[in-house]
Amino acid sequence: MIEAALSRSVRRWCEGATGATSAAKLSGGASQETWRFDIVHPEGAIGAILRRSPKGYGAAPTRAAGLAAEAQLMQLAYEAGVPSPRVLHVLAPEDDLGTGFIMQRIEGETIARKILRDEEYAAARPHLARQIGGILAGLHRLPQHKLPQLRSRDATQEIAEFERDYRSLNWPKPVFELALRWLRDHDPGPSAETTLVHGDFRNGNLIIGADGVRAVLDWELAHLGDPMEDLGWVCVNSWRFGEIDKPVGGFGSREELFAGYEAAGRKVDPARVKFWEVMGTLRWGIMCGGMMQRFREGPDHSMERAMIGRRASETEIDLLRLLAPRGS
Amino acid sequence: MQDEPTPIELTKAVADFLRNDITPLISGHQAFKLRVAINILDLVTRQLTREAGSDAREVERLRALLGIDGSVMELNRVLAERIASGEVDLATSGLAEHLWATTMDKLAVDQPNYASYRRELGRGG
Numbered sequence: 001m002i003e004a005a006l007s008r009s010v011r012r013w014c015e016g017a018t019g020a021t022s023a024a025k026l027s028g029g030a031s032q033e034t035w036r037f038d039i040v041h042p043e044g045a046i047g048a049i050l051r052r053s054p055k056g057y058g059a060a061p062t063r064a065a066g067l068a069a070e071a072q073l074m075q076l077a078y079e080a081g082v083p084s085p086r087v088l089h090v091l092a093p094e095d096d097l098g099t100g101f102i103m104q105r106i107e108g109e110t111i112a113r114k115i116l117r118d119e120e121y122a123a124a125r126p127h128l129a130r131q132i133g134g135i136l137a138g139l140h141r142l143p144q145h146k147l148p149q150l151r152s153r154d155a156t157q158e159i160a161e162f163e164r165d166y167r168s169l170n171w172p173k174p175v176f177e178l179a180l181r182w183l184r185d186h187d188p189g190p191s192a193e194t195t196l197v198h199g200d201f202r203n204g205n206l207i208i209g210a211d212g213v214r215a216v217l218d219w220e221l222a223h224l225g226d227p228m229e230d231l232g233w234v235c236v237n238s239w240r241f242g243e244i245d246k247p248v249g250g251f252g253s254r255e256e257l258f259a260g261y262e263a264a265g266r267k268v269d270p271a272r273v274k275f276w277e278v279m280g281t282l283r284w285g286i287m288c289g290g291m292m293q294r295f296r297e298g299p300d301h302s303m304e305r306a307m308i309g310r311r312a313s314e315t316e317i318d319l320l321r322l323l324a325p326r327g328s
Numbered sequence: 329m330q331d332e333p334t335p336i337e338l339t340k341a342v343a344d345f346l347r348n349d350i351t352p353l354i355s356g357h358q359a360f361k362l363r364v365a366i367n368i369l370d371l372v373t374r375q376l377t378r379e380a381g382s383d384a385r386e387v388e389r390l391r392a393l394l395g396i397d398g399s400v401m402e403l404n405r406v407l408a409e410r411i412a413s414g415e416v417d418l419a420t421s422g423l424a425e426h427l428w429a430t431t432m433d434k435l436a437v438d439q440p441n442y443a444s445y446r447r448e449l450g451r452g453g
Contacts, residue, residue, distance in 0.1 A: 303361065313435055324418055
């Protein structure tokens with residue numbers, strides 16, 4: 001069992017630790033799993049999280065940075081004061097746990113709808129849009145010479161990739177065609193500055209407490225590119241969970257996001273942010289189509305996946321609201 | 329011609345049975361899966377109810393917009409190609425109205441509670 005391997009592992013690198021207990025799988029696809037467990041320690045249990053690819057699943061999907069890069073980025077973020085769990089250990093072959101890493105467990109909420117509705121977060125909510133601006137500024141300033149090897153993507157390459165993904169679905173969607181056309185016509189070209197881009201920074205991938213953002217999670221889509229991509233993605237309507245008049249994750253306004261970003265000493269280009277919001281909306285729509293494909297062709301023939309395929313139309317109405325708004 | 333009850337009535341009967349009789353008996357992850365199953369049956373019922381009418385209106389708009397005849401799939405392929413080539417765009421008379429009407433008909437089946445859809449419905453459909 002995994003607890004035995006974890007116990008052997010923690011005794012090697014965590015001074016004073018006597019074992020591991022309460023292991024429970026939080027999520028897992030075929031190639032990547034997340035587990036929570038406690039490190040047993042004479043000074044009290046230490047909450048921990050294991051992210052790993054089980055043995056035999058070394059290769060990461062093409063867009064993913066890989067678990068080793070993820071661990072390095074989270075540690076860099078932590079050191080730079082960007083809210084992030086501290087990485088405790090990077091798995092080695094003698095751990096016999098596959099590849100991946102172990103990090104400190106941070107308590108808080110990740111479920112977007114709870115964060116947007118529960119009383120516990122009511123005091124934090126009005127400040128989150130601005131706080132997110134500051135966090136993104138810190139993230140975009142992480143020292144480039146310390147970053148792991150990451151793929152590099154500009155707007156033109158992304159448009160081409162999404163177009164290929166959309167065409168492979170072989171199902172005509174005139175609204176997606178309109179969005180692709182708009183993106184090609186408004187392609188801002190390479191950004192003046194290339195930085196680390198988180199790639200999936202949104203409500204749902206943040207640990208939030210009553211005091212605000214406690215950690216930024218899910219770094220697997222990190223890459224080098226236009227920093228405005230992260231500001232656009234966090235505004236995509238799919239991540240507002242019904243609070244459609246508060247573009248930044250359902251928390252607040254673009255103005256607050258931009259103010260937080262600029263107060264931290266970085267400049268916003270609103271036209272590029274809008275471009276990436278359109279791109280992000282289309283990106284999620286095409287991903288919904290991809291879920292449908294995975295449902296139809298296996299390996300995941302679940303009802304949930306089938307239903308996500310029927311959520312592509314949500315992004316179509318959002319694209320129309322962005323590109324062809326009707327008079328209010 | 330097939331006999332009654334209609335597929336709409338049959339699907340709705342299954343959905344109502346799961347919703348009213350089975351939901352109270354199940355908890356945890358299975359309850360979540362059951363909710364998804366009921367949502368699927370509700371979606372199918374909405375599609376069976378609305379699809380013939382909305383497809384007919386869509387074909388009518390597409391024929392006017394494109395000046396050709398064909399099935400709803402064929403006409404959508406032609407429209408997609410013309411948008412991709414730039415032959416048709418938002419300046420083309422009727423395109424925006426067509427895309428809005430078609431998308432609203434999709435949401436009415438897929439996600440009638442989606443907030444953007446509720447907002448646009450409030451503008452008069």
